[in-house]
Amino acid sequence: MSEKTMSKEDYLNKVQDLDFPDEQPKALQDTDFFTVAKERRSVRQYDSSYKMEASEIRELLETAILAPSSSNLQPWRFLVIQDQAEKEALLPIAYNQQQVMDSSAVIAVLGDRYAYKNAERIYSDIAKKGNMPEEVKDTYVASIMQNYGNFKEERLSRIAAIDGGIVSQQLMLAAKAKGLDTVPMGGYDEAKLKEAFNIPENLEPVMLIAVGKGAKAGFEKTRLPLDDILQWNKYE
Numbered sequence: 336m337s338e339k340t341m342s343k344e345d346y347l348n349k350v351q352d353l354d355f356p357d358e359q360p361k362a363l364q365d366t367d368f369f370t371v372a373k374e375r376r377s378v379r380q381y382d383s384s385y386k387m388e389a390s391e392i393r394e395l396l397e398t399a400i401l402a403p404s405s406s407n408l409q410p411w412r413f414l415v416i417q418d419q420a421e422k423e424a425l426l427p428i429a430y431n432q433q434q435v436m437d438s439s440a441v442i443a444v445l446g447d448r449y450a451y452k453n454a455e456r457i458y459s460d461i462a463k464k465g466n467m468p469e470e471v472k473d474t475y476v477a478s479i480m481q482n483y484g485n486f487k488e489e490r491l492s493r494i495a496a497i498d499g500g501i502v503s504q505q506l507m508l509a510a511k512a513k514g515l516d517t518v519p520m521g522g523y524d525e526a527k528l529k530e531a532f533n534i535p536e537n538l539e540p541v542m543l544i545a546v547g548k549g550a551k552a553g554f555e556k557t558r559l560p561l562d563d564i565l566q567w568n569k570y571e
């Protein structure tokens with residue numbers, strides 16, 4: 336390691352030493368979508384005495400799962416880690432990021448590579464609602480089973496990761512609209528997570544999301560200017 340780089344754990348935890356203003360996360364009076372999107376920040380310090388009820392977590396997840404997914408196959412699965420003992424087990428796996436302990440819950444967003452096997456169930460529901468004729472449903476399901484069933488594992492993984500990312504963002508925005516804060520985490524050891532939490536082989540971790548009552552605001556937003564990342568119509 337050169338003098339200028341840090342271990343993964345130091346990199347992820349350095350933020351706790353930074354001396355940024357001691358302000359609380361902004362409490363939103365207005366939960367208009369644009370305000371919520373603007374005000375959500377990754378929050379890494381939480382009020383550890385604040386406990387979320389299972390019903391509050393369920394409400395966030397019910398909103399998150401309204402997100403779009405490839406062929407509406409909804410490959411996302413959620414493991415909610417809330418017990419103290421399980422959080423203690425998670426802490427070293429997530430490179431000792433303190434938000435694991437202090438947030439109300441850590442939600443492991445997982446993606447099922449074989450979610451396409453639910454096609455019949457999902458499309459039958461659509462047909463039952465009268466939103467699709469039975470024969471069209473049969474053709475859709477047969478096509479999904481044929482296509483997804485022949486996709487390489489890598490492609491199924493990619494679909495699970497894309498849909499898992501979309502549902503994750505919807506969850507984080509829902510939390511902000513409810514006066515809560517979140518931080519998405521990719522900093523964890525995937526193999527150890529799967530082993531410690533008995534995650535079935537077909538489910539792959541997309542990210543961990545800590546959720547709770549923020550005690551200190553996250554960084555102010557810094558983004559590349561839109562014009563540096565925007566191209567219209569075609570790259571030259």
Ligand SMILES: Cc1cc2nc3c(=O)[nH]c(=O)nc-3n(C[C@H](O)[C@H](O)[C@H](O)COP(=O)(O)O)c2cc1C
Pocket residue numbers: 347375376377378379432518519520521522523542553554556
């Ligand atoms: C997939 C993903 C993984 C991330 N992993 C971590 C992490 O392990 N630890 C952490 O403190 N922040 C993590 N972040 C948060 C980013 O650092 C943060 O989103 C970024 O700095 C922008 O800040 P903002 O979320 O406040 O807008 C992650 C974000 C994403 C999208």
